Amino acid sequence: xxxxxxxxxxxxxxxxxxxxxxxxxxxxxxxxxxxxxxxxxxxxxxxxxxxxxxxxxxxxxxxxxxxxxxxxxxxxxxxxxxxxxxxxxxxxxxxxxxxxxxxxxxxxxxxxxxxxxxxxxxxxxxxxxxxxxxxxxxxxxxxxxxxxxxxxxxxxxxxxxxxxxxxxxxxxxxxxxxxxxxxxxxxxxxxxxxxxxxxxxxxxxxxxxxxxxxxxxxxxxxxxxxxxxxxxxxxxxxxxxxxxxxxxxxxxxxxxxxxxxxxxxxxxxxxxxxxxxxxxxxxxxxxxxxxxxxxxxxxxxxxxxxxxxxxxxxxxxxxxxxxxxxxxxxxxxxxxxxxxxxxxxxxxxxxxxxxxxxxxxxxxxxxxxxxxxxxxxxxxxxxxxxxxxxxxxxxxxxxxxxxxxxxxxxxxxxxxxxxxxxxxxxxxxxxxxxxxxxxxxxxxxxxxxxxxxxxxxxxxxxxxxxxxxxxxxxxxxxxxxxxxxxxxxxxxxxxxxxxxxxxxxxxxxxxxxxxxxxxxxxxxxxxxxxxxxxxxxxxxxxxxxxxxxxxxxxxxxxxxxxxxxxxxxxxxxxxxxxxxxxxxxxxxxxxxxxxxxxxxxxxxxxxxxxxxxxxxxxxxxxxxxxxxxxxxxxxxxxxxxxxxxxxxxxxxxxxxxxxxxxxxxxxxxxxxxxxxxxxxxxxxxxxxxxxxxxxxxxxxxxxxxxxxxxxxxxxxxxxxxxxxxxxxxxxxxxxxxxxxxxxxxxxxxxxxxxxxxxxxxxxxxxxxxxxxxxxxxxxxxxxxxxxxxxxxxxxxxxxxxxxxxxxxxxxxxxxxxxxxxxxxxxxxxxxxxxxxxxxxxxxxxxxxxxxxxxxxxxxxxxxxxxxxxxxxxxxxxxxxxxxxxxxxxxxxxxxxxxxxxxxxxx
Numbered sequence: 001x002x003x004x005x006x007x008x009x010x011x012x013x014x015x016x017x018x019x020x021x022x023x024x025x026x027x028x029x030x031x032x033x034x035x036x037x038x039x040x041x042x043x044x045x046x047x048x049x050x051x052x053x054x055x056x057x058x059x060x061x062x063x064x065x066x067x068x069x070x071x072x073x074x075x076x077x078x079x080x081x082x083x084x085x086x087x088x089x090x091x092x093x094x095x096x097x098x099x100x101x102x103x104x105x106x107x108x109x110x111x112x113x114x115x116x117x118x119x120x121x122x123x124x125x126x127x128x129x130x131x132x133x134x135x136x137x138x139x140x141x142x143x144x145x146x147x148x149x150x151x152x153x154x155x156x157x158x159x160x161x162x163x164x165x166x167x168x169x170x171x172x173x174x175x176x177x178x179x180x181x182x183x184x185x186x187x188x189x190x191x192x193x194x195x196x197x198x199x200x201x202x203x204x205x206x207x208x209x210x211x212x213x214x215x216x217x218x219x220x221x222x223x224x225x226x227x228x229x230x231x232x233x234x235x236x237x238x239x240x241x242x243x244x245x246x247x248x249x250x251x252x253x254x255x256x257x258x259x260x261x262x263x264x265x266x267x268x269x270x271x272x273x274x275x276x277x278x279x280x281x282x283x284x285x286x287x288x289x290x291x292x293x294x295x296x297x298x299x300x301x302x303x304x305x306x307x308x309x310x311x312x313x314x315x316x317x318x319x320x321x322x323x324x325x326x327x328x329x330x331x332x333x334x335x336x337x338x339x340x341x342x343x344x345x346x347x348x349x350x351x352x353x354x355x356x357x358x359x360x361x362x363x364x365x366x367x368x369x370x371x372x373x374x375x376x377x378x379x380x381x382x383x384x385x386x387x388x389x390x391x392x393x394x395x396x397x398x399x400x401x402x403x404x405x406x407x408x409x410x411x412x413x414x415x416x417x418x419x420x421x422x423x424x425x426x427x428x429x430x431x432x433x434x435x436x437x438x439x440x441x442x443x444x445x446x447x448x449x450x451x452x453x454x455x456x457x458x459x460x461x462x463x464x465x466x467x468x469x470x471x472x473x474x475x476x477x478x479x480x481x482x483x484x485x486x487x488x489x490x491x492x493x494x495x496x497x498x499x500x501x502x503x504x505x506x507x508x509x510x511x512x513x514x515x516x517x518x519x520x521x522x523x524x525x526x527x528x529x530x531x532x533x534x535x536x537x538x539x540x541x542x543x544x545x546x547x548x549x550x551x552x553x554x555x556x557x558x559x560x561x562x563x564x565x566x567x568x569x570x571x572x573x574x575x576x577x578x579x580x581x582x583x584x585x586x587x588x589x590x591x592x593x594x595x596x597x598x599x600x601x602x603x604x605x606x607x608x609x610x611x612x613x614x615x616x617x618x619x620x621x622x623x624x625x626x627x628x629x630x631x632x633x634x635x636x637x638x639x640x641x642x643x644x645x646x647x648x649x650x651x652x653x654x655x656x657x658x659x660x661x662x663x664x665x666x667x668x669x670x671x672x673x674x675x676x677x678x679x680x681x682x683x684x685x686x687x688x689x690x691x692x693x694x695x696x697x698x699x700x701x702x703x704x705x706x707x708x709x710x711x712x713x714x715x716x717x718x719x720x721x722x723x724x725x726x727x728x729x730x731x732x733x734x735x736x737x738x739x740x741x742x743x744x745x746x747x748x749x750x751x752x753x754x755x756x757x758x759x760x761x762x763x764x765x766x767x768x769x770x771x772x773x774x775x776x777x778x779x780x781x782x783x784x785x786x787x788x789x790x791x792x793x794x795x796x797x798x799x800x801x802x803x804x805x806x807x808x809x810x811x812x813x814x815x816x817x818x819x820x821x822x823x824x825x826x827x828x829x830x831x832x833x834x835x836x837x838x839x840x841x842x843x844x845x846x847x848x849x850x851x852x853x854x855x856x857x858x859x860x861x862x863x864x865x866x867x868x869x870x871x872x873x874x875x876x877x878x879x880x881x882x883x884x885x886x887x888x889x890x891x892x893x894x895x896x897x898x899x900x901x902x903x904x905x906x
Contacts (some may be wrong), residue, residue, distance in 0.1 A: 001528045003289045009744035011344045013064075014139065018605050023558050024531075027670065028882065031397055035315065038745050040090075040472035041668055042563065043270075044734055045241075045269075045274060046140075048265075048273075048638060049204070049241045049244060049247055049251075049264070049266075049769065050241065050244065051727055051858070052085070052247070052264050053244040053245075053246050053247050054229060054232045054233055055206075055428050056313070057208050057231075059196070060206060060517075061190075061260065061262060062185050064145060064188050064189055064190035064260060064262060064263075064264075064618075065079070065194065066190035066191070066717075067169060068168030068177075069167060069168075069169035069177035069192075069194040070166060070168050070169050070177050070191060071168065071169065071188070071190050071191055071192075071635065071891060072168065072169050072170060074284070075190070076168075076188050076190075076191065076800040079188040079189060079190060079237045080186070080188045080544045083189060083266060083269075084266075084267055084408065085185045085201065085266075085267060085850070086184055086185050086186065086187040086188070086266035086267050086462060087185050087267050088204055088250075088267060088268060088270070088272060088273045098676070099143060099147070100139070100143050101607035103139050103140075103142040103143045104135070104139045105464075109135050109138060109139060110132050111136060111301075111710065112135050113131075114331060115131055115330045115334055116128045116132050116135070117575075118130040118330060119131060119324075119327065119330065119735075119777075121260045122323060122326065122327060124700070124742075126736045126739075127867075128741055130736065130739035130743055131334055131739060133309050133743060134742065134743050134746065135746070137746065138746070139216070139744070140366050141750065142346060143828025144167070149600045153849060162183070162184050162185050162200055162202070162674065163181045163182060163183055163184060164182055164183075164187060164199070164202040165179050165180070165181055165192075165193060165194040165196075165199075165470065166179070166180055166181075166182050166187065166191050166193055166194075167179060167191075167194065167260075170178050170792075171807070175600075177192075179194060181766060183394070184200070184202040184203075187202050187263055187266055188263065188266060189203075189263050189264060189265060190262065190263060190320070190404070191203075191262070192208070192260060192261070192262050192264040193205065193260070193261055193262075193263060194259075194260055194261075194419075194453070195213070195248075195258060195259045195260070195261060196257075196419065197253050197255065197256050197257065197258075197259045197452065197453060198253070198254065198650065198676060199248060199253065199672075200249045200252075200253050200254075201215065201250055201251065201252045201253060201254070201256045202250065202263075203250050203264070203265060203270055204245055204248070204249050204250055204263070204264050204265040204266075204270040204271055205248050205261035205262060205263050205264060205268045206246055206261060206262050206264055206355060207229055207230065207246045207248060207260075207261045208231055208260050208261055208262055209259060209452055210229060210230050210231050210257065210258070210260075210538070210793045211257055211258050211259070211451070211452055212228075212255055212256060212257040212258075212451060212452050212454070212536070213228065213229045213230065213254065213255065213256075213257035213258065213259045214226035214227065214228050214229070214254070214256045214454070215227055215228075215248055215252050215254055215255065216252055216254075216255050217242065217249070217252045218412055221854060226255040226256070229245055229246065229247075229248055229259070230245055230246060231259075231571070232245070232246060233246050240369035241271065241705065242271075243689070243905055246291070246621055247264075248261060249270065249271045249272065250270040250271065250272045251272045252274070252386055253654075253675075255454065256453065256454030256569060257428040257452045257454070258419050258450070258452050264870070270412040272881065290428070290760065294418075294705050294710075295768075296768075296773050298397075299773060299774060300711060300714065301712070302711065303715070304333055304508070306713075307332065308329045308330070308332050309329065309331040310324075310722070311328065311329045311332045311562075311718070311721055312326060312328075312329035313331070313724065313854075314326050314722065314725045314726060315328055315725045315731065318726065318777055319725075319729070319730070321713060323544055324731065327735040328734075328735050328738075329733055329736075329742035330735065331736075332346050332573070332721060332737050333349075333847070334715075334738070334739055334742060340541070341706065341707070341710070341726045344703060344706045344749065344753065345596065345703060345751040346701050347365065347688050348699045348702050348752075348753040349369055349699060351699070351753050351754065352369040352695050352698070352699040354638065355695050356691075356692055356695055358470045359688055359691050359692070360681065360682035360683045361679060361681055361688060361691075361692055362667075362678070362679070362680040362681075363678075363679060363755075364677065364678055364679065364680065365629060365720045367647075368662050368678040368679055369692075369695065369696050369697060369699050370539050370696055370700050371643065371645075371661050371662040371678070371696065371764045371872060372645075372662060372679075372692045372695065372696025373693065373695075373696030373697035373698075373699060373700045373764060373765065374633040374643040374661075374691050374696070374700070374765050374766060374767045374768075375571060375574050375643045375644070375661065375662060375693060375696070376570060376571060376572065376642055376643055376765040377571070377573075377574060377637055377642045377643070377644045377645070378572070378573050378574070378644075378645045378646075378647065378689065379573075379574045379575075379630075379633070379637070379645065379646045379647070379656070379660070380567065380573060380574075380575060380576070380646070380648070380686070381575075381576060381577055381647065381648045381649070381650070381653060382575055382579055382584050382587055382645040384555065385559075385647055385686060386552060386559050386575065386587055386588070386591050386593075386686075387553040387554060387555050387587060388554050388555070388556050389768060390424075390553070390554075390642050391424040391425055391427070391428040391548075391551045391552070391553050392428060392552045392553075392554075392588065393408075393431070393432065393549060393551055394518055394520065394552040395427045395548070395549070395550035396408040396411070396547065396548070396550070397509075397513075397547050397548055397550070398490065398546065398548075399490070399491070399506050399545050399546075399547055399548075400491065401490050401509040401512070401513075402503075403545045404572040406490075406546060406547070407428075407523050407546050407547035407548065407549060408432065408435060408549065409435055409438075409439060409660075410474050410523050411429050411463065411474075411476055411521075411523050411549045412429055412432060412435045412436070412439065413439065413441060413443070413464055413472075413474055414461075414462050414475070414476050414497050414523070415429045415439070415476075416430065416436075416441055417445075417447045417450065417462040417464060417688070418450060418452070418453075418460060419450060419452075419461055422773065423519060425519075425552075427551075428551055429549065431899045441464075443467060444467065445464045445465065445466055446464065446468065447462065447464055447465075448463040448464060448465050448471055448532075448533065448535070449462075449463045449533070449534060449535040450462050450463070450535075450819070451463075451475075451535055451536065451537060451539070451540060451730070453466035453477070456626075457477070457481055457483055457537070457540075457830065458477050458478040458481045458616060459475055459478065459481045459485070459540070459895065460476065460477060461473055461474060461475040461535070461539075461540055462474055462536050465530060466532055467750065469530065470527050470528065470529065470530055470691065471528045471529065471530050471532065472525060472527055473525060473526045473527075473528065473535065473540075473543075474523070474524075474525050475523070475524045475525070475540055475543060476479075476522065476523045476524075477522065478521070478522070479507075479510050479520055479521075479522045479548070479580075482523075482524050482543070482545065483498075483503065483522065484546045485524065485540050485541055485542075485543050485545045486498055486524050486544065487541075487542050487543070487544075488543075488545070489502060489544065489600050490544055490545065490546050490547070495501075495544050498545065499560060499736070501795050506545070508546065509548075510522075511582060513548065513550045514580050514582035514583050514586075514818045515582050516586075517552065517553055517583060517585065517586040517587060517590070518548050518550035518551060518583065519550065519552075519553060519579060519580065519583050520547055520549075520550065520551075520580065520583075521545045521549050521550075521551070522545065522546050522547075523545075523547055523548065523549060524543035524544060524545050524546055525543065526543050527543060528725055531539050533767060542577060548856065551796055555586075555587055555590050555591045555686070556591075557687060558685060558686070558687050559591040560591045561687065562686035562687040562689070562690055563591060563592060563593055563686065564592065565690040565701055566686065566689070566690050566693070568582070568695065568765040569690065569693055569697075569762060569763050569764070570762065570765055571591060571690075571693060571765075572620065573620070573686075573687075574616075574619075574620045574621070574622065574640070575588060575593070575620065575621050575622065575624055575667070576622045576629075576630045576631075576633060576639075576646075576656070577622070577625065578601075578623075578624065578625050578626070578652060579623060579624075579625065580624065581598050581600060581621070581623035582622060583584065583623060584598075584621055584623045585598060585623075588621055593620070593621075593622065594620075595621055596618060596619055596620045596621075597618055597620070597621070598617055598619065598621045598622075598623060599616075599619045599620040599621070599622045599623075600624045601621055601623070601624040601625045601626055601629045602624070603615075603624075603826070604625065604629045604632065604675045605629070606621070609639075611631070612632065613635050613636045613639060613640055615800075616633055616636050616640070617640065618639050626652070627652040627655050627656070628655060628657035629651070630646075630648075630652070630653065630655065631655035631656045631658075631659045633655045633660050634646055634659045634660050638659070638660075638661065638662065643661045643662075643765065643767070644660050644661050644662075645661065645662045645663075645664055645689075646660035646662075646663055646664065647664040647665070648660070648664075648665065648669075649665055649666045649669035649672060649691070649810055650669070650672050650673060650695065652721070653665075654672055654673050654675070654676045655676075655767045657673060657677050657715055658675035658676045660677060660728075662678050663676050663677040663678045663679070664677060664679045664680075664681065664689065665679070665680055665681070666680065666681045666682070666683075667680055667681070667682050669805070678856070679692070694762050696766075697757070697761065697762045697765075697766050698762065701757045701762075701766065702752050702753055702755050702757065702763050704766075704906070705733075705752055705829065705830050706749055706752050706774060706826075707754065708773065708776050708777075708780075708829050709749070709825050709829060710779050711773055711774075711776065711781075712747075712776060712779075712780040712781045712784070712825065713781070713784060713821075713825050714789070715777045715778065715781030715782075716780070716781035716783065716784030716785045717784070717785075717788075717818070717822075718781060719781060719785040720732070720784070720785045720788035720789065720792075720818075721733075721781060723736070723789055723792075723817045724788075724789075724792055725868065728792070728796075728810075729803070729817060730803075730807040731806045731807070731811070732792070732810070732811065732814055733811050733814055733815060733818070734811060734869055735812055736867070736868060736869060737815050737869070737870070740859070740868060741815060741818055741819050741822070741856075744819060744823075744855060745819065745822050745823060745850060747848070747854040748823050748826075748848045748849045748851075749826065750847040751842070751844035751847070751848045752845060754842055754844045754845065755830065755842045755844075756830045756840070756841060756842045756846045758832075758833060758837075758839050759802065760832075760906075761831075765837070765906050768898050769906075771772070772903070772906075776899075776901065777829075779895065780829065780892065780899075782893060783892050783895055784821050784822070784825070784888065785821075787817070787821060787884055787887060788817065788818065788821075788892065789859075789893070790809075790816050790884060790887075791813060791817045791818075791884060792814065794880060795809065795810045795813040795814065796810070796815070799876075800881070801835075808869060808870065808871045809873070811818055811869075811870070811872055812860040812865075812870045812871050812872075812873055813873060813877060814855055815856070815870060816857055816859065816860060816873065816881070817881070817884055817885075819852070819853070819856035820856060820857075820881075820885055821885065821888050823849050823852050823853050823856070824853075824885070824889065825847070825886070826841075826845070826849065826893075827841055827891070828889060828893065829896070832900050832905040834893065835889070836895075846902070860872060860873055861873065
């Protein structure tokens with residue numbers, strides 16, 4: 001099998017993924033590495049970056065037409081006119097004629113076109129016309145559907161976008177500046193951007209000021225560890241631009257720290273843009289969904305390639321008319337070609353995306369919809385998913401658990417002066433405006449320095465000067481990490497050493513708060529002389545524990561119902577949180593999530609892969625986790641055969657989002673989390689996910705109907721043709737009959753994407769099982785053959801159609817029965833239940849199949865019969881026809897029961 005052909009089959013819905021090119025920089029860079037494309041920049045661009053790295057900051061700003069307060073709106077607008085938007089050139093929308101060509105050029109259509117050309121060459125004009133109509137129908141339907149899908153994708157893309165914090169001056173030489181949030185595409189060279197943990201680097205920038213800035217450059221360099229960046233250029237001899245310590249690049253992200261940087265280049269002028277311009281961005285390797293569809297496609301194509309020649313030789317030898325045998329074999333090949341499969345796949349996926357968009361779910365990759373349906377484990381963070389994402393400051397106490405205003409004041413100063421990643425805890429502290437009025441920080445304090453938060457230390461510090469008399473370092477963060485940096489404890493107005501006995505008493509206080517469901521953040525401080533200007537990680541030592549601020553994040557009202565609904569649909573929920581295990585356990589109890597054991601980050605760290613693989617099955621609460629712990633847990637679940645979804649919105653969730661089969665984030669998430677996700681929720685709710693799971697399964701089930709129906713009916717038709725060809729002295733059906741029958745049958749299936757799906761089929765995960773398709777084909781195909789042969793016997797013995805002179809009567813009789821049974825099969829296999837009674841198809845599908853069956857009966861009985869080489873059937877035929885059709889339906893239903901008991905039904 002040629003490796004490129006299966007992708008071509010579904011080029012349409014893969015092209016729909018154009019909307020996510022902006023979110024796939026990492027995949028492109030990995031592609032560049034695989035294809036051996038050099039990552040070296042043109043000499044002029046390298047020299048420009050080196051010059052910017054070595055230039056004086058003030059001179060560089062003047063060169064870019066900027067200032068310390070940033071550009072004004074008017075300046076930015078003027079620069080944007082010639083610099084263009086800050087977008088890396090990606091695949092442009094195809095012109096309509098090119099899009100039409102792409103819709104046509106799948107293997108099925110190319111094969112049909114070849115067959116039409118052969119029909120023309122052999123003067124079979126009717127056959128060529130019918131085949132051409134089938135190709136046109138498939139191509140135009142797909143063209144129309146993909147046009148709608150692309151428009152919907154563009155509209156969805158416009159709803160989600162990354163932003164950057166930019167400094168704007170009111171006048172070119174103004175003394176002040178204001179911070180504004182702008183879409184990244186609006187940035188221009190000369191803009192001053194403010195960076196903090198979780199931000200994507202929006203362009204190639206020169207760092208002007210930085211505090212403990214660490215940037216993940218793995219997408220560019222392959223380095224697994226973050227790289228420290230600073231405002232100073234320490235290595236003047238660096239030859240590779242990526243080694244310049246004061247240059248940051250588009251496509252990387254801030255892991256920790258903060259910085260102010262000036263934009264040097266945007267869009268195609270960036271390092272990433274230059275690399276992207278050297279190759280055409282290719283799609284990811286096929287997902288399990290794509291691979292499953294491809295395998296089914298090639299199963300049917302191989303089946304056609306084997307059976308059509310067999311039909312040709314049997315008819316050639318038995319009838320002696322090799323030209324007629326060739327035309328008949330060509331018609332069989334057309335009938336066995338699932339030419340509507342690409343359109344059905346595109347339609348069902350696009351319909352799912354539109355449905356989810358109405359539920360405030362933005363689908364970045366269409367095949368993620370099917371992954372929703374296959375998902376059997378959902379890993380989720382606690383905050384904002386199980387809980388309301390609305391933090392309330394419930395307590396502020398000293399180390400002995402007694403109310404303390406000093407703790408609240410110190411926490412307020414810390415949150416007020418930090419410039420890094422402000423989380424919901426900071427917002428809750430800053431809502432205490434009475435503390436602001438009492439402290440008057442602008443009058444009584446001056447910020448000296450800051451030690452930003454990172455996920456290794458899990459704490460952050462600010463240093464303030466109180467009336468310039470002394471410096472006060474205030475640190476807040478996770479309890480254990482703060483205690484590790486403390487040597488003393490404040491008790492009232494005095495302090496005392498932090499002894500082991502006192503440490504146990506302190507931990508008992510925090511454990512009590514945790515058991516109340518409160519999230520505890522410790523606050524510590526240390527005074528110092530006013531002589532030090534720069535502070536770093538080494539200064540977070542010998543601190544005095546002052547107390548705790550405790551926060552309440554109550555569970556959402558909808559969480560319990562959502563968890564119950566997910567469980568009813570066989571989706572296991574596992575909570576992965578960096579929070580305290582006692583708090584997480586209490587929340588789980590409140591929302592009705594039965595605990596199956598708690599595993600801490602330290603335990604994960606000590607376990608080998610095999611042991612962890614067993615542990616992730618027996619536990620559903622994982623606490624005190626680092627980002628790498630979350631990723632590792634997700635990978636072990638996948639290795640155990642699960643289809644894993646992960647829902648998160650923080651920088652600490654990004655590795656797990658990338659590792660999951662389906663990454664789920666929210667519109668309010670940090671940039672790097674949205675970058676890594678496949679699905680973006682505009683409403684952070686597990687109930688929305690439960691609806692997504694159902695839609696994914698509904699989408700899969702409808703695609704499976706067409707594939708099963710095509711495979712089984714095709715197999716049955718070939719068996720019938722082989723039997724008839726061996727014993728009947730004329731062709732059982734003319735090529736034109738087969739082609740018209742197949743055309744009508746295909747038209748009847750257009751409504752499948754809009755069909756209903758039984759509730760029972762939505763209760764468990766659905767996955768691709770190509771082997772099941774082959775088994776289904778062999779099991780149900782012969783059923784239709786039995787009734788085809790019954791029809792042959794009826795036409796032969798009852799109506800005397802035994803000679804070439806009566807072949808038109810014979811062919812007309814089988815034409816009607818064949819079309820009715822082939823059209824009814826979708827109703828028979830769309831559900832394991834009794835059709836029309838226990839499970840009824842959607843109205844569009846009922847109408848389409850009813851119309852096509854009526855047309856099938858009308859053709860031999862109406863004025864067009866002569867044109868199609870058919871003839872009117874006697875009244876007795878229509879008296880016997882219901883018995884054949886009902887017998888076929890009863891036999892299929894009986895076989896369905898046997899099949900379901902033995903192999904199940906999905």
